Amino acid sequence: xxxxxxxxxxxxxxxxxxxxxxxxxxxxxxxxxxxxxxxxxxxxxxxxxxxxxxxxxxxxxxxxxxxx
Amino acid sequence: xxxxxxxxxxxxxxxxxxxxxxxxxxxxxxxxxxxxxxxxxxxxxxxxxxxxxxxxxxxxxxxxxxxxxxxxxxxxxxxxxxxxxxxxxxxxxxxxxxxxxxxxxxxxxxxxxxxxxxxxxxxxxxxxxxxxxxxxxxxxxxxxxxxxxxxxxxxxxxxxxxxxxxxxxxxxxxxxxxxxxxxxxxxxxxxxxxxxxxxxxxxxxxxxxxxxxxxxxxxxxxxxxxxxxxxxxxxxxxxxxxxxxxxxxxxxxxxxxxxxxxxxxxxxxxxxxxxxxxxxxxxxxxxxxxxxxxxxxxxxxxxxxxxxxxxxxxxxxxxxxxxxxxxxxxxxxxxxxxxxxxxxxxxxxxxxxxxxxxxxxxxxxxxxxxxxxxxxxxxxxxxxxxxxxxxxxxxxxxxxxxxxxxxxxxxxxxxxxxxxxxxxxxxxxxxxxxxxxxxxxxxxxxxxxxxxxxxxxxxxxxxxxxxxxxxxxxxxxxx
Numbered sequence: 001x002x003x004x005x006x007x008x009x010x011x012x013x014x015x016x017x018x019x020x021x022x023x024x025x026x027x028x029x030x031x032x033x034x035x036x037x038x039x040x041x042x043x044x045x046x047x048x049x050x051x052x053x054x055x056x057x058x059x060x061x062x063x064x065x066x067x068x
Numbered sequence: 069x070x071x072x073x074x075x076x077x078x079x080x081x082x083x084x085x086x087x088x089x090x091x092x093x094x095x096x097x098x099x100x101x102x103x104x105x106x107x108x109x110x111x112x113x114x115x116x117x118x119x120x121x122x123x124x125x126x127x128x129x130x131x132x133x134x135x136x137x138x139x140x141x142x143x144x145x146x147x148x149x150x151x152x153x154x155x156x157x158x159x160x161x162x163x164x165x166x167x168x169x170x171x172x173x174x175x176x177x178x179x180x181x182x183x184x185x186x187x188x189x190x191x192x193x194x195x196x197x198x199x200x201x202x203x204x205x206x207x208x209x210x211x212x213x214x215x216x217x218x219x220x221x222x223x224x225x226x227x228x229x230x231x232x233x234x235x236x237x238x239x240x241x242x243x244x245x246x247x248x249x250x251x252x253x254x255x256x257x258x259x260x261x262x263x264x265x266x267x268x269x270x271x272x273x274x275x276x277x278x279x280x281x282x283x284x285x286x287x288x289x290x291x292x293x294x295x296x297x298x299x300x301x302x303x304x305x306x307x308x309x310x311x312x313x314x315x316x317x318x319x320x321x322x323x324x325x326x327x328x329x330x331x332x333x334x335x336x337x338x339x340x341x342x343x344x345x346x347x348x349x350x351x352x353x354x355x356x357x358x359x360x361x362x363x364x365x366x367x368x369x370x371x372x373x374x375x376x377x378x379x380x381x382x383x384x385x386x387x388x389x390x391x392x393x394x395x396x397x398x399x400x401x402x403x404x405x406x407x408x409x410x411x412x413x414x415x416x417x418x419x420x421x422x423x424x425x426x427x428x429x430x431x432x433x434x435x436x437x438x439x440x441x442x443x444x445x446x447x448x449x450x451x452x453x454x455x456x457x458x459x460x461x462x463x464x465x466x467x468x469x470x471x472x473x474x475x476x477x478x479x480x481x482x483x484x485x486x487x488x489x490x491x492x493x494x495x496x497x498x499x500x501x502x503x504x505x506x507x508x509x510x511x512x513x514x515x516x517x518x519x520x521x522x523x524x525x526x527x528x529x530x531x532x533x534x535x536x537x538x539x540x541x542x543x544x545x546x547x
Contacts, residue, residue, distance in 0.1 A: 016163050019156060020316055027149075027304050029295065035288015037295070037302050043152045044357050050159045051350040054166055058347050 009060055016050040019043075077394040081227035084398025085405055089244065092263045092406070124348035125265030131329070131349060132268060133212075133411035134219025137404035139467030140356060142381035144363025145370055146466065148294075148301025151360055153312035154468065159353045160316060161323030165346035169324055169333050171489055173342050176334035183418075184330040184481060185426035191488050192496035195430045200500070201481060202426035204507060205327040206419040206452060208477030211470040212326075213456040216412035217241045218381070218464055223401045225378075226385040229394075235461065242457045244405070245412045264406035269355060271403035275396055277358040279387055280365045290365055297371040301364075307522035314527035319472070321486075322479025322526060328418035362387050381467050420449030469518075476514045476526030480506035483534045487541075498541030506533030 026042045033041045144151045172187075181187045184205065189198025220241030225234050232240075284290040295302050304312055324330065336342045366383035369375035377386055388400045424445035429436045436444070483502055487494040506529040514525030 013163055013167055016160060019160070020313055023304075023313060024309060027309060029302050032288070032291075035286060036291055039149060039303055040152065040291065043156060047155060047159050047354055047357065050163060051347075051354060054162060054347045054350050057166060058343065061343070 005060070005064070009057060012053050012056055012060075016046070016053055019046050075229075075231060078227065078229040078231050080394040081229070081398040081401060082224070084395060085223070085227060085401045088267065088398075088402035089405065089409070093247075095263060124352065125262045125269070128265040128268065128349065128352040128355075131411070132352065132355075132407050134216045134404060134408035135467050135471045136268075136356060136359060137400075137407055138219045138222055138381045138384055139215065139471060140359050141363030141366060141384035141387075142379070142466065143468040144301075144360055145367045145377070145380040145383045147308075148298065148364075148367065149304050150308050150312060151363065151468075153315045155353075155356050155360060157316045157319040158323065158356070159350060160320040162346045162350040162353065164320060165324055165349075166343055169342050169346065170339045172324075172330070172485065173333050173336060173339050175489065181334050182331065183334070183422055183426060184325070184327050184485075185422055186334075187330075187488075188481075188484055188499075189426065189430070192484075192499055194496045194500070197484075197496060197500055197503075199427040199431045200503065201484075202327075202422040204477060204480070204503070206423050206448070208474045209327070209415045209419045210452060210456050210459065210474075211465075212474040213245075213412050213415055213452065214459045214465075215467045215470040216408040217245060217456055217460040218470075219467060220244060220405050220408045221460065222379070222382050223385055223404050226382060226389055227394075227397055227401045238457070238460055241408075242453070242460075245409060245416075246453060261410050264410045265352075267399070267406050268403045269352075271400045272355045272358050275388065275392065275400050276362045276384070279391055280361045282391055283365055283369065287361060290361065290368060293368040293372070294364055297368060301367055310522045311519060311524055314524040315472070318479050318524055318526040318530050319475045321482045321530070322475045325478040325481040325485070326415075326474075327422055327478070328414045331418055359384065379464075416449045416453055419452050420445040420447075423448040472524070472526065473514050476510045476524070476529055477507065479526045479530050480510060480533050482530065483537045487534075487537055491541075493541055493545050494537065495541045495544045497544060498537040498539075501540050502533045502535075502537030505536040506530065509533070 022042075027039050029037045029039070031038060036044075140151060140154065143154065175181065175187065175191075179187075179190055181190065183202075185198040185202040188201045189195055217238060218241075221234065221238035224240050225232060225237040228237065280287050280290040284293055291302070324333070332345075333342055336345070362384050366375060366377070366387050369387075370377060370383070375386065375390070377383060385397070385401065385404065388397050392400075424441045428444050428448075429441060433440075480503055483506070484499040488499065509532045510525055510529035512525075513520055513523075513528040519525050520528070
């Protein structure tokens with residue numbers, strides 16, 4: 001993987017950990033989304049988002065393997 | 069409820085649970101007999117054909133346990149939004165697994181490690197360190213096994229509709245775990261775990277997800293009720309926020325320090341299997357959301373005075389009992405029991421093997437034969453199971469408390485693994501003294517005074533452990 005590819009790879013791996021930093025900011029009830037308090041809604045979405053991030057990492061590696 | 073009706077409902081629910089366990093054991097026995105005669109190739113071809121699904125269900129059944137079904141929902145009833153930290157650390161651990169565990173796998177492959185204690189023993193050239201990590205790993209597995217016994221006991225107690233004494237329920241739970249552990253050495257555990265994973269997913273995404281909708285009309289309606297009856301459950305207080313952050317950091321690192329999980333990494337066929345496992349499990353983690361929603365539903369009904377609970381950990385199974393007919397209670401009970409049995413058996417096997425191989429053989433009897441080690445492993449396995457049963461009877465604790473206590477302990481292996489793979493100047497004494505300091509800190513900050521200043525005990529231990537390991541290594545290096 002070239003340097004730009006590596007940077008993107010590690011950036012995608014790092015983004016999920018932003019949740020820990022963002023937690024004090026999202027720790028609130030409003031705005032509610034679909035009637036769900038903000039903290040709960042973002043946490044649920046984030047859990048799905050992390051899985052998608054890992055899936056993207058997997059595809060990036062598979063693409064690289066294929067190219068090699 | 070008349071005793072005849074209760075007896076009929078208990079027979080239905082318990083019949084389904086026992087029927088399911090019998091079915092999985094029979095399928096496992098059939099597969100082990102069938103594949104014993106088949107060539108390794110046919111096994112692997114089947115593995116390639118069904119690879120991802122088998123891997124997904126099997127790993128899911130291994131990692132997700134009674135805490136997933138009963139602990140998460142019970143914790144939501146007791147502490148509300150704090151449960152979100154538990155949900156998130158698991159998910160963050162899979163990113164770490166994706167990046168870090170391949171390095172661990174490569175080291176294992178290069179040096180022939182089979183267990184985490186092998187790594188400590190050979191990396192730091194110290195049998196004592198290998199034995200100490202084996203003993204610590206086995207000791208901190210006890211609360212994790214205890215929570216499985218408690219969990220199965222709660223399911224049997226509820227599915228018995230009040231006709232089975234809670235003490236007898238725990239004994240039945242212990243008997244089931246013992247049977248499953250013994251069978252584990254004889255039958256195809258992978259196939260059993262596939263079935264267990266399938267029933268767990270089915271019960272979560274069909275039965276559990278409908279509960280908030282059936283009681284409150286929508287998930288929004290659930291949170292509206294919860295905000296009215298227990299507003300403090302919706303967000304985190306400042307103290308809870310500190311706890312959540314410290315728990316997410318320490319436990320996401322500690323997630324891959326469980327001896328049975330490290331063994332799983334070392335024994336993987338190649339590095340892609342390890343990565344695929346992390347990817348598959350991260351999708352399994354999403355299944356915890358419906359269970360947390362059942363916990364929030366139970367909290368809303370509990371604080372409204374509608375739902376009565378013997379103990380908060382009964383929340384999910386009691387919600388199913390009041391919402392659905394007995395046969396559905398049997399199905400979800402099967403899912404919860406399946407989750408507990410597969411995890412407890414894996415932990416018991418690993419703990420017994422670690423103690424016999426890395427502690428008994430290395431320190432006491434290097435000449436021990438293979439047969440002798442198997443016998444010793446069985447004795448250790450039985451001893452650990454009996455201690456866990458004793459604690460489940462005399463000192464039952466909140467399931468998530470037990471889980472996090474186990475995590476706090478095994479997280480103390482992390483500095484040895486991380487520093488040992490990234491810093492060439494780390495010394496044996498640095499890791500040894502750091503580990504001892506970390507474990508003492510965990511005993512003080514988790515077991516004696518739980519989470520002082522609102523910071524998770526495992527985080528206190530990890531911080532002290534890293535600090536001591538680095539200072540001792542630098543001082544030794546200067547000498």
